[in-house]
Structure formats: C-alpha cells, structure tokens
Amino acid sequence: MAESYRTIRSEIKGFYKEKGSKFISLAYHVDSLDQVKSRLEALRKEYHDARHHCYAYVIRGGLQEQIRANDDGEPNHSAGDPILGQIRSFELTNVLIVVVRYFGGTKLGVSGLIQAYKTAAEEALSQANVEVVEIKEDFKVEYGYDKTSEVMRIVNDFGVEIKNQEYLEICTLYGRIDPERFGALKDKLSLAQVIARKL
Known part of the structure; x- marks a missing residue:
C-alpha cells in the first residue's frame, strides 16, 4: 500500500477579531521553500500596513518533512506554534498558513494571542477541501x-x-x-x- 498525505489545493481565507485586533488567516498549498518565500513576500506587500505576518508550514519532500513556525515579533511561541498546531490537528502536509495581524490597541496577553492565532488558523482550515495524495x-x-x-x-x-x-x-x-x-x-x-x- 502506497503511503499518502492530506493536503489542500485551493487558497483559503479566514478572519478572526479580538479586542479590536484583526487576524486574517490565509492557507495555501506549497511544495517547496521557494513557494513559501514567494507567498510571504507577496503577502507582506499586500498587507504592508499590518504589524505581524506570523506563519507556519509543513512540507514533505520524499519521506522527509520540513517544519517551521514563525512568531514575526509576537512573544515566543504565541503565534507560529498555535498556527502549526492547527496544521497538525487537521493532519495536513504541504501547507502554509499565514496569519496577518492588525493591532487594535488592546494587548491580548500571551494566552490571548495563542487563542487568537489558533482560532484564525482554524477559521481558514475549517473551510478546506482536503485531498489525499499518494507519495x-x-x-x-x-x-x-x-x-x-x-x-x-x-x-x-x-x-x-x-x-x-x-x-x-x-x-x-x-x-x-x-x-x-x-x-x-x-x-x-x-x-x-x-x-x-x-x-
């Protein structure tokens, strides 16, 4: 039996708001680090006025996985890890999720940030059409x-x-x-x- 993994094909957008802060989540199918880099560059241009562009990805090359979570200036492990946790929770691979935050003036605290980034990522992925791909x-x-x-x-x-x-x-x-x-x-x-x- 051939091994397989779960992924998404279409781009998905989610939205979450907490105490004035807006969290826009964008999920993409990616096959390489080059695709991750170009997506991030494009989003930083599109949402150039946002304070944070936090992200996580899981990419499979052959039987090896490349995983990264980035807090982009938020407190350590308060943004990237909750996003990565949602990729894991939905059991997805070859996926990049970027959550763009517009600060609303009220600090959320670390636990509030963790919940907000988790929920924003979940908002996008809950709309996903998941596809099973054979390796x-x-x-x-x-x-x-x-x-x-x-x-x-x-x-x-x-x-x-x-x-x-x-x-x-x-x-x-x-x-x-x-x-x-x-x-x-x-x-x-x-x-x-x-x-x-x-x-």
Missing part, C-alpha cells in the same frame, strides 16, 4: 533512441506517471512511481541496459 518517487531514465520502445513498454508495465520526455541524442524520461516499486523498475530497466536514477 511518489520522482526519477529519470536516460537511454539511446534505439531503446525507446523497450523503455516505454517497461514504464507502462509498472504504471509509471510520465511527467516529461526529451528526445535528443540521449533521450530522457522523467517519471513518478510508488516508492516501493522503484527498485523493481530499476532492476527491469538495468536488464535492458538502461539506468534509472532518483531525483
């Missing part, structure tokens, strides 16, 4: 043009999802497969004197 292994195969039909027959037999193909002097096929099937695919291709490499 796949990305790989590439390089081969001579004369091996094309043999390589295609093997990858079709293994149910490979073909992402891209290049037909040059050396042909290249980029594909995805269930991780537990990669070893057998590699063995079969090596019998055809073709090498498959993980990306």
Whole structure:
C-alpha cells in the first residue's frame, strides 16, 4: 500500500477579531521553500500596513518533512506554534498558513494571542477541501533512441506517471512511481541496459 498525505489545493481565507485586533488567516498549498518565500513576500506587500505576518508550514519532500513556525515579533511561541498546531490537528502536509495581524490597541496577553492565532488558523482550515495524495518517487531514465520502445513498454508495465520526455541524442524520461516499486523498475530497466536514477 502506497503511503499518502492530506493536503489542500485551493487558497483559503479566514478572519478572526479580538479586542479590536484583526487576524486574517490565509492557507495555501506549497511544495517547496521557494513557494513559501514567494507567498510571504507577496503577502507582506499586500498587507504592508499590518504589524505581524506570523506563519507556519509543513512540507514533505520524499519521506522527509520540513517544519517551521514563525512568531514575526509576537512573544515566543504565541503565534507560529498555535498556527502549526492547527496544521497538525487537521493532519495536513504541504501547507502554509499565514496569519496577518492588525493591532487594535488592546494587548491580548500571551494566552490571548495563542487563542487568537489558533482560532484564525482554524477559521481558514475549517473551510478546506482536503485531498489525499499518494507519495511518489520522482526519477529519470536516460537511454539511446534505439531503446525507446523497450523503455516505454517497461514504464507502462509498472504504471509509471510520465511527467516529461526529451528526445535528443540521449533521450530522457522523467517519471513518478510508488516508492516501493522503484527498485523493481530499476532492476527491469538495468536488464535492458538502461539506468534509472532518483531525483
């Protein structure tokens, strides 16, 4: 059975207000740290007059997870961790949540902030359409043009999802497969004197 994870696909917006402070929560699907960085840059421009842009994300690359929570000037662990807690509570991966805060003039205290950031993140995620994604292994195969039909027959037999193909002097096929099937695919291709490499 292939491993899988839960994620969201569409952008979601939530809103929470407490003692005059406004908390705008924005949830996104992300596949890389570059996507996180570009989302944060765009939001800092869009909400340039906000006091805080607190966030958390969980990104899975292969079987490894990258996790981060950022308080962006709020007291330690009062913003990023509650946001991350909601990502965990909804059991989501490859998700970034940013909560933008407009200060309303009344301090909420650490416990008030924790509750506000948690609720704002929950407001966004409670609207999410969750999708289950199977974890796949990305790989590439390089081969001579004369091996094309043999390589295609093997990858079709293994149910490979073909992402891209290049037909040059050396042909290249980029594909995805269930991780537990990669070893057998590699063995079969090596019998055809073709090498498959993980990306």
